[in-house]
Ligand SMILES: [Zn+2]
């Protein structure tokens with residue numbers, strides 16, 4: 001924006017004043033005097049004034065008014081509809097919506113939100129792609145010029161080759177012509193000598209007759225004539241032979257019948273796809289689909305939940321003395337429950353099967369559950385104290401105090417990893433491709449690279465590593481500080497990263513293998529990208545309170561949050 005912009009209110013009043021500030025609420029340029037008034041009046045006191053000279057790009061004209069009620073501000077956000085609306089819209093369209101909140105509240109954490117981060121990478125990626133495409137187009141124009149020149153050069157070379165070929169033909173022709181000419185010359189020299197002899201003979205005979213006619217006696221003439229008469233046929237024959245055997249030589253050029261110059265090649269125009277590919281950045285939109293309120297008044301502490309392929313929700317109630325898993329169909333309607341011998345903490349379904357495994361921390365076994373019949377099946381024997389559980393193929397991975405154990409359904413242990421200073425591991429996720437495991441306890445979130453080649457009981461000793469890689473330890477600072485996870489360490493070996501967090505449970509992984517973590521003290525669900533950047537997915541601003549556990553359904557179309565207040569929030573995840 002030009003630094004000599006005019007004050008809008010003054011311009012309307014017919015005065016020309018240089019603008020000094022820009023009010024982003026009024027979308028108006030203001031002069032010094034108008035700024036004073038703006039800051040004085042109650043209605044405009046809290047407006048955001050920006051230095052006019054610092055505005056370099058065009059100020060976006062975001063629509064702030066309702067499209068239905070054209071003169072009313074869009075001041076509310078309905079979480080249930082994922083829609084902004086005005087106060088007049090609420091009684092009309094959002095009467096039964098539970099979570100209609102002021103825009104100011106909804107937008108509180110927007111600068112640290114995943115949506116802002118994703119949208120920015122969407123535009124960044126698109127812009128980079130278009131720039132790349134533009135460059136590719138320009139390169140093609142330059143290439144066209146180059147290709148034209150190349151072809152013209154090729155044709156020039158073909159022409160030179162043709163000329164050389166024709167010169168060669170000409171040379172051959174000249175040689176042939178010279179041979180024919182000299183042959184004829186030799187022949188005519190031979191004829192000439194025979195001709196001279198004969199001419200001399202004929203003249204001699206004629207002269208003899210002429211002489212004897214004038215001077216000679218008749219007798220001699222008589223004798224001469226008689227002799228010449230006998231000689232005559234012979235001489236005549238020689239003359240006849242000489243003339244008839246002699247030919248005139250005629251040389252001509254026989255031009256080629258139809259001289260067609262062979263083709264000098266033809267132009268081929270090929271089309272191929274441009275060098276730039278557009279790989280869109282995926283944008284996930286979470287829309288609240290449903291909210292299940294567990295039986296009010298009853299005691300519940302839902303510590304973990306999963307969904308079957310047909311969207312049956314299984315909820316572990318860890319509340320003392322209840323010992324139940326609740327089942328809800330279509331992620332909304334209560335169907336049945338499974339009674340257990342003790343409190344279930346966590347559950348994991350063996351992908352693609354009708355079997356799940358449940359941890360019962362107070363008992364020395366894991367409960368297997370048939371998710372089709374919704375009843376208990378076998379048991380897997382293990383020491384007490386297992387909280388977290390996840391599965392990979394038919395392997396069970398459980399988290400205990402400072403320990404991760406890999407085991408089979410027949411209770412045989414595959415591997416035990418001891419993780420020092422981890423505490424009681426309450427959530428765990430296994431990245432099988434990388435052999436990485438992420439585990440969380442009450443205060444620590446840690447990602448570790450596992451080495452299965454080491455002895456069966458392998459210690460991943462954090463303090464040792466911290467000492468070993470002390471010089472490599474690097475504190476990452478978050479620019480926008482969207483969460484309280486500030487103490488992340490990069491450690492060269494087994495520990496990939498570690499965050500300080502709060503709250504007990506909650507770990508989920510999306511389609512792009514980004515980790516989602518509940519952070520209780522900030523009432524946030526945070527997404528942790530592979531590069532370590534984290535963004536807020538949900539926060540208290542959008543009616544999230546005391547989130548405890550989270551998970552994505554098998555096809556990533558649903559995201560479920562259970563809170564400690566007895567609510568299960570089901571979100572529909574749309575990926576664009
Ligand atoms: Zn203003």
Ligand SMILES: [Zn+2]
Nearest residue numbers: 007010031034
């Ligand atoms: Zn003014």
Ligand SMILES: [Zn+2]
Nearest residue numbers: 066069086089
């Ligand atoms: Zn409206």
Ligand SMILES: [Zn+2]
Nearest residue numbers: 078081094097
């Ligand atoms: Zn609504």
